Amino acid sequence: MKIEQELHEKLCAYVLGELDGADRTEVERELLRSPELRAERERLEGTIGAVRDAMQPAQTLTPAAKEALERAVRPMPIARFPWLQLAAGIGAVGLGWWIFARGPERVNDVNMARLESDAGVLPMSSNERGARGIAESERAKNEGKQLSDAEKRAAGKKLDGLGYAGASTVAKAAQAPKEVDLGRIEVGAPVTIDASTAPGLGNSRGIRGQDLVTDSSPSGSKDERGNAGVFVVQGAGTQAPPAEAALPTEVARVAPAKSEPVELTHVSYGGRKLSKSGGMSSSTAAPGASGPPTPPGDTGSSDRWRETASSAPLHIPGESTPSRNGLATGGDDFFAGLGKSGQASDGTAILGEDARSLQALGYSAGADGDNEVQLRRQKSWNELTPEEQARTIDFRCGTIVRDCRPRPNERPRDMFFRFWGDNAFEVTMLDKMSTFSADVDTASYALARRYLNEGKVPEKAQIRTEEFVNYFGSDVEAPRNATFSVHSDLTPSRFSADSARKMLRVVVRAKDVDKNERQPMHLTFVVDVSGSMKENERLETVKHALRMLVAQLDARDSIALVTFSNDAKLVLPMTQVVDRAAIEAAIAPLVYGGSTNSNAGLQLGYAQALLGLDPNSVNRVVFLSDGVANVGETDAAKILEGVKGIREKGIFLNTIGVGMNNHNDVLLEQLADQGDGLCNYVDSPKEIQRALVDRFTGAFQPVAKDVKIQVEFDSAQVMRYRLLGYENRAIADADFRNDAVDAGELGAGHQVTALYEIEPTGKAGDGPMATVRLRWKPIRAAGVSGVQEATEASFDVSAKSYQAFESSPPGHRRALVVAQFAEILRRSIHARGDSLGDLIREATTLQAQIPNDKDFAEFVALVLRAKDSILRSIPSCDELCQTIDSIRSNAYLGSVFQETGRDVQTLQEIEKTRRDLEERLRNLLRQDPAKLRGLGYAGEGK
């Protein structure tokens, strides 16, 4: 399936580490949605690796060339000028001294030692401790014993960069099929399946024996010859796929290789029989003779398999859609179509289940001009010469290791994010400011809740910790006279067994606006009435939301209604909310049908909003859709660009998403992010009530826009800090005062929470531990254009410090519990080793203390219900995985040290450790090449 060119460019840039911000988010989301895109990414990574590898070894100028160069580059004749010689001498010495003394202020050794031990890299003793910790936990896991939470946390902590999930994790059973030698079919030689030859006759050997493929097919059926048949790939010809046929039930059975290779001669499936052609069976004559590779187009090859009996029609299990030439097709990719039919290009259909079995046998498939299936067999491990084996391991190691090197101009924090997808701990001395855009969207939590309720676990990129935390209502008192108040709490951290670590909660609270005191509203509703709104009664949900919203309005307010499908239509021009019957008459008849031209809808909506613009009201466009735009401009930035002039007159945006199955949240989120607005998801009347009615003023009455938050830490008191969440909301520190940079909008009553995990230095300081700066633009009357001045306010964080977590206010504990849940759910590296059971206990205790908090009660119930699926989804970390993590930690540490400036010896140790780790990786792979299979290694922040 062809990927759109523009998206492919972005994908390439993403794979090469060149993408940032909104583009990167977009690609990540597309990757979540699209298996074709994921397959293409793998393809790209393979190609990129091959090219890089092919360019080894590094080229150098020949010695002769270098000599010639040197001669040409004549240095100044020093001898003639003794004073010059002296200067040169000093220069040389100076250079040497410079090497050793360079670097900015050094972080002191004690602290660095802690950094090192946390990263699990150096020194040896902490590794040993860590290794013992792993060993213990692994043993306990294997024995089914439950480690105590403290033990687990201790093990987890020691291996900051290494680790594994709690002992209650169910490790996914490795599903690697066994390696079996199949015979002497050359790598790359085409093999087509042919008529069957009875096994045991003539020179061919029968097939019997062990199962190869694992879970999908039951074993035990035999064909009429009494041989367990094997499945297979069907030469497709030009037959149309059948409607029904028997499900494949056969399993590939091949005798395990002992000393001689077994020849695969007989293959049958579902009534079709295929075997190697008789005739020129030179390959069957002499086992052991390799023979030259078959030249292309050689139809006489004895390695050809052809179908003889055509009986049962082709069966395509799983999803299949008709292709161009009438054959069933599925994914583009032979191996990726597990459970679905895969299609070889050139229109050959391959049976899905069989694909997996084939793969286990080591076949890949292609097609030649005759539309016969050609199987190409990969050599099994044992067939490779030792040199080839070594080369393969090197190749794979090289790929992994290359991925763990810094990219051009890559900062340590970016490297950390690339490896693990989480924010790194920042060393305060290197970067004391944490700057981000305020975010009160709550979509991530609502979506995740939906997934979990359906027994699924959301992908990492979908889980935004800050949106989880900000979903819950405010617990801090509203400011009375100012727009914002800032509040903070400090308690021991829940994330690690390191008792020195603390959690700082910074809360920015916007002022309340009573419903009666709010501004009048001029709302232009833009409603998606396309065909996709039919599913799950999305349009009905939207109508309900409309009605609930209108019920909040009164004679102060006016609304307009625009609908769109193929194009946009004005249903109700801006009308005062007085004649409710007329409004209902506009809403009730809405029906779905047609495609989705969001751009047209928004264009018309904004135009109407402009027509009805009232300087004394809040003017908003409210966009309700399932987000699946497929006609016209579909890029959020471009859509908003089209209405930029109108927006700048002061028109805000709300996007309300409905439908959770194939809805597309990317567009709605990006529209809200870039269009001065808020995004909500409403999947039920309950959520509509909560988001649009209970929090009406929050959603519709803005109190500040372009809100940026900057927290500056005192390096004397705070050694390191890490911000939980806001990965996509980061703003360059320097841009904090750049008023052209867009940031979030806050509505009445909103509370924005930022959580920091802190490592204190242990020393007291003169001033506050941190300072919070807020920068925002006040809401001005609509209709006024031009760049607006921002206001800034600064607040000292003199956090109330609680000795015990349990004695802190419920709001603080609630925030931490929810945040930890989000981090566990997203498999954050910082939550490794954390216990979900422990979290649940804490949450339940807390819930008993705040029984009126319905949202939190729902949260606790959700966690309980989803506990098992969450635990199953947490991957366990074997030695290979740990080694790779160590390599990454080492690379990251090296990068940090380069920034902080370290002595030569430390850097050399890092270098040495890296080599040792790479060697360890190689050894692990050499000892157990089967591990190479399990390496679903992509290196992009999994």
Added chain:
Amino acid sequence: MSDPSDGSLLDAHARGDRRAFQELVRRHEDALLQHARALLGRGSGYEDVVQEAFLRLAQTPPTLPDGVRGEERAERAHLGAWLSTVTRNLCMDTLRSETRRRRREAAAAGHEGLSDSGQERVDADDTREAVRRELEKLPDDQREVLVLRLVAERSYKEIAEITGKKIGTVGWLISVGLQELSLRLGPIVAVETARSSGAVTSSTLGTTTRGGTR
């Protein structure tokens, strides 16, 4: 790294330190040689071009701008880009020159001749050769951009500056080039990675090359 930055090596060179210059050569020669080779093709005397580029560095080195000075990575990137640009310009001069062109064509033909006559190793497992061959078949600008990115590790922005193209064009060239390579290298990459990982890899289908890898 405890090693001196490129900027300090340049300074040292200016003071007559020969080892500093040698170190600079050592650091940058691979990227430049790969770049020049990508532009001119093998056997075309591309080494001479790189030598010339280093000569220019020695005689009229660039001054590192203020924003770059002092930051090791930025210095490296800046110098690398300067050297790449010089190399590229020299290559362009070479390409325009008649004599060289004739020589290059002869070399290319010779190369072709080798594979036809079968003297070159036909071993299917020689992946590197295969990859290099496919790379050479790409259009010049795609090949150059890919080499600059994947070998010299230049950022899109740097590539744009070096080649004088727009960043968008760079992205497009990379995308198209990679797609083409993926298609042609499909079977080769699959054999390598499947052999090593045995697991899911894409493009294992010998689509374009009928009969696949040999």
